[in-house]
Amino acid sequence: xxxxxxxxxxxxxxxxxxxxxxxxxxxxxxxxxxxxxxxxxxxxxxxxxxxxxxxxxxxxxxxxxxxxxxxxxxxxxxxxxxxxxxxxxxxxxxxxxxxxxxxxxxxxxxxxxxxxxxxxxxxxxxxxxxxxxxxxxxxxxxxxxxxxxxxxxxxxxxxxxxxxxxxxxxxxxxxxxxxxxxxxxxxxxxxxxxxxxxxxxxxxxxxxxxxxxxxxxxxxxxxxxxxxxxxxxxxxxxxxxxxxxxxxxxxxxxxxxxxxxxxxxxxxxxxxxxxxxxxxxxxxxxxxxxxxxxxxxxxxxxxxxxxxxxxxxxxxxxxxx
Amino acid sequence: xxxxxxxxxxxxxxxxxxxxxxxxxxxxxxxxxxxxxxxxxxxxxxxxxxxxxxxxxxxxxxxxxxxxxxxxxxxxxxxxxxxxxxxxxxxxxxxxxxxxxxxxxxxxxxxxxxxxxxxxxxxxxxxxxxxxxxxxxxxxxxxxxxxxxxxxxxxxxxxxxxxxxxxxxxxxxxxxxxxxxxxxxxxxxxxxxxxxxxxxxxxxxxxxxxxxxxxxxxxxxxxxxxxxxxxxxxxxxxxxxxxxxxxxxxxxxxxxxxxxxxxxxxxxxxxxxxxxxxxxxxxxxxxxxxxxxxxxxxxxxxxxxxxxxxxxxxxxxxxxx
Numbered sequence: 216x217x218x219x220x221x222x223x224x225x226x227x228x229x230x231x232x233x234x235x236x237x238x239x240x241x242x243x244x245x246x247x248x249x250x251x252x253x254x255x256x257x258x259x260x261x262x263x264x265x266x267x268x269x270x271x272x273x274x275x276x277x278x279x280x281x282x283x284x285x286x287x288x289x290x291x292x293x294x295x296x297x298x299x300x301x302x303x304x305x306x307x308x309x310x311x312x313x314x315x316x317x318x319x320x321x322x323x324x325x326x327x328x329x330x331x332x333x334x335x336x337x338x339x340x341x342x343x344x345x346x347x348x349x350x351x352x353x354x355x356x357x358x359x360x361x362x363x364x365x366x367x368x369x370x371x372x373x374x375x376x377x378x379x380x381x382x383x384x385x386x387x388x389x390x391x392x393x394x395x396x397x398x399x400x401x402x403x404x405x406x407x408x409x410x411x412x413x414x415x416x417x418x419x420x421x422x423x424x425x426x427x428x429x430x431x432x433x434x435x436x437x438x439x440x441x442x443x444x445x446x447x448x449x450x451x452x453x454x455x456x457x458x459x460x461x462x463x464x465x466x467x468x469x470x471x472x473x474x475x476x477x478x479x480x481x482x483x484x485x486x487x488x489x490x491x492x493x494x495x496x497x498x499x500x501x502x503x504x505x506x507x508x509x510x511x512x513x514x515x516x517x518x519x520x521x522x523x524x525x526x527x528x529x530x531x532x533x534x535x536x
Numbered sequence: 537x538x539x540x541x542x543x544x545x546x547x548x549x550x551x552x553x554x555x556x557x558x559x560x561x562x563x564x565x566x567x568x569x570x571x572x573x574x575x576x577x578x579x580x581x582x583x584x585x586x587x588x589x590x591x592x593x594x595x596x597x598x599x600x601x602x603x604x605x606x607x608x609x610x611x612x613x614x615x616x617x618x619x620x621x622x623x624x625x626x627x628x629x630x631x632x633x634x635x636x637x638x639x640x641x642x643x644x645x646x647x648x649x650x651x652x653x654x655x656x657x658x659x660x661x662x663x664x665x666x667x668x669x670x671x672x673x674x675x676x677x678x679x680x681x682x683x684x685x686x687x688x689x690x691x692x693x694x695x696x697x698x699x700x701x702x703x704x705x706x707x708x709x710x711x712x713x714x715x716x717x718x719x720x721x722x723x724x725x726x727x728x729x730x731x732x733x734x735x736x737x738x739x740x741x742x743x744x745x746x747x748x749x750x751x752x753x754x755x756x757x758x759x760x761x762x763x764x765x766x767x768x769x770x771x772x773x774x775x776x777x778x779x780x781x782x783x784x785x786x787x788x789x790x791x792x793x794x795x796x797x798x799x800x801x802x803x804x805x806x807x808x809x810x811x812x813x814x815x816x817x818x819x820x821x822x823x824x825x826x827x828x829x830x831x832x833x834x835x836x837x838x839x840x841x842x843x844x845x846x847x848x849x850x851x852x853x854x855x856x857x
Contacts, residue, residue: 219643225718226647233655241760256759257670264663264730265678268685271727275696276688282695327583334580346843347584350591353839354832355788357807361814361828362590365597365821375608377821379593382609411587443573472689475790479811491791494691499795504695511691522687 236263276515282508296509309488309510312402313471313517316409316489320470321463324410328417329459333447336425345422349415356412356475363408364480367394398486405487408476413469417462424458425451457528464525471517490514598623598825605821623826636813636823637801638830645805645834648718648793649786652725657779659726660733661741665767667734668742669749670759679738685731694795697724701796718803720796725786733778740774741767777845784835806831 240259247255286292300306328348335344351359368378372390376382381391394404428451436450452459474491477483483492490510498507597610599619604612613619627636667679701720705712713719744767752762768775790807797804799812810831813823 218640222643222647226651229651229718229722230654233651233658237658241764245758245760252758253671257666257672260662260666260670260759260763264659264734265682267659267723267727268682268730270700271697271723272685272688272693272731275693275700278696279692331580331583334576334583338577338580344580344584346840348587350836350839351587353784353835354591355790355807355835357788357790357811357814358828358832361810361824362594364814365594365825366590368821377606377609379589379609379611382611411590414587472691475807475811478790479814482815491689491691495791495794498695508695511689511694514689515687515692518689519687526683 279508279511282504283512285505285508287503287505292505296506297513299506300509300513305488306493308486309483309490309493312487313489315402316406316473317467317470317517319403319406320409320413321466324413324466325417325421325459325463327410328414328462329421331414332418332422332425333451336422345418348418351412352415352419354412356408356473357479359408359412360476360479363404363411364395367404369393395481395487396485401481401485402487405476405480408480409470409473413466417466420458420462421455424455428454460528461525464521464528467521468518468525471514471521490517594825594828597821598829600822602822605825606819623822624830627823627827627830636809636827638806638809638827640801641804641806641809642830644718644801644803645787645807645831648721648725648803648805649783651718651722652729652786653779653782655722655726656729656733656782657775660730660778661737661768661771661775662763663730663734664737664741665759665763667738668744669762679734682731683735686735690728690792693728694791697727698795716798716800716802721792721803724792724796725789728792729782729785733782736778737771737774741771744770780838780842780845784838787835 240263244256244259283296284291284293286295300310331348335341338344354362365377366379367381368376369381369391370376370378372385376385376391378394380394384391395401432450432454433446436446441449472491473489474495477487477489477492478495481487483489483496488496491514494507494510494514496507497503497510593610596613597605599621600610600613601618601620601622604616604618608616628639628642629635630637630640663682667675667682701713701723702711702715713723748766748770749762752766757765787805788807789805790811793805793808794811797808799808801809810824810827813820813827817823
């Protein structure tokens with residue numbers, strides 16, 4: 216109990232310090248001499264956020280870029296870390312896995328999410344059906360890791376299975392399987408977790424887009440004798456194309472950065488590592504900040520084109536509107 | 537190119553009634569009959585069941601006695617109805633150093649997330665207000681730069697930021713952000729949350745009618761008064777949406793916690809503890825199942841209680857990965 220009281224005190228002190236800083240800024244801003252008041256006010260409002268961003272994000276990002284050119288002792292080694300990344304077998308496995316992740320997750324999560332959104336559109340119980348598939352979005356990756364490790368749990372063939380997947384294998388007369396240990400397919404079972412989480416996101420956004428399609432268009436297509444499939448490919452898909460691209464790119468970015476799932480389910484062992492996990496392992500576990508920084512930089516370079524594409528698309532939509 | 541205005545994609549889960557908008561019932565009904573075939577509904581139900589079973593199995597298991605969890609699958613509860621709250625008592629109680637002690641970590645999560653969210657909201661909305669209504673040179677360029685910072689994966693900042701906190705911001709024995717407290721996590725989370733916060737809140741605050749602000753100015757109100765008396769009350773919906781989003785994001789975080797918390801019961805959040813238990817005692821399912829549920833109960837409550845805001849935040853935050 217006193218433990219909790221102490222923590223509460225820490226929070227209260229933290230909030231009080233923060234309030235004091237903000238209060239001080241407001242005081243200074245209000246009392247500034249008339250002549251330069253506007254400038255002081257603007258600076259007072261912007262400075263806290265901008266200073267934090269400069270010190271905590273911009274400068275560190277630049278420093279990381281330099282760090283990627285140094286070795287574990289901080290000596291400059293040129294592109295050695297990148298050479299390591301693209302030649303060492305274990306580092307190559309990491310890159311290969313990341314590519315598999317980034318192809319499969321956006322593709323499958325968006326497809327299933329879209330199919331589901333179409334299936335339940337205006338169906339009875341739509342709200343509840345939506346909530347069920349959307350729920351994993353609220354669950355942490357760590358929690359999802361526990362949930363799925365339990366689904367994949369393994370017991371020897373002579374014992375009762377406690378994992379659902381292995382029980383299903385046994386029911387079909389198969390040997391139980393070490394889903395998370397057997398490379399290379401274990402990566403696929405980790406990917407399934409991410410798909411499970413992201414499908415809900417895709418479904419909600421795409422469902423909202425489908426609801427935005429004017430009923431008149433759908434009705435017209437139907438009167439022209441279009442089948443359900445033709446309606447889907449010729450009316451639904453083209454109309455929601457913008458949202459579809461946003462969904463795919465957003466999931467792509469999230470997948471590139473995926474860390475928690477791999478960290479908690481296999482810790483990147485058994486050939487399941489991905490770039491974001493390897494970055495953490497190298498920088499904070501293996502004492503190789505240079506390699507970690509190089510991996511972070513590669514991550515940045517992979518995310519960059521997707522984000523730029525996404526941002527340009529959003530701007531284009533705004534202009535049309 | 538056909539596009540979907542994203543703003544239209546906002547009929548939220550709770551808004552989209554089961555029977556569609558009431559104003560065009562006849563048309564709606566006919567379309568509905570054509571589009572929702574039995575097979576589609578059946579497929580949807582199958583997907584919903586597959587998506588729900590893993591979580592359901594975990595929930596059921598968390599109430600089963602230890603021997604049962606480890607002995608056979610959770611589906612055996614159909615015939616063997618033994619339930620207990622023992623697992624929850626076990627994971628929550630302080631106990632010895634071996635016990636999960638989750639209550640302590642649960643408190644940590646709250647102590648990290650609440651100030652982390654408040655700081656981000658206050659600093660973010662202050663900057664957003666100036667970007668929307670301040671008049672100064674270079675405003676647009678600076679705003680685009682802040683927006684672009686969303687591209688930088690937080691992995692890029694971790695290594696230097698940790699060095700900054702532990703080595704640079706240290707004056708003799710005095711650490712500005714002491715290790716072993718929440719302070720480092722608050723600041724780190726605030727920094728990483730600011731680019732998206734500023735961007736989203738700016739979009740909302742910029743839509744506030746200019747006459748309201750002009751009128752206050754004419755009456756002699758400074759930026760401080762306008763911000764607290766007019767902007768904050770009017771921006772409450774946006775603050776709520778982003779606040780919930782940020783709250784969940786921080787609650788579910790693992791990476792930032794791993795780097796900045798040190799890992800003890802003093803500071804580390806529940807996600808980190810759960811990941812630890814998974815790593816060291818991955819077969820202790822009676823603890824993992826109950827522990828996972830303790831950790832996801834808050835996000836689930838937020839999700840089911842505030843679904844509308846949650847979805848709105850999600851749709852608006854499409855760029856965040």
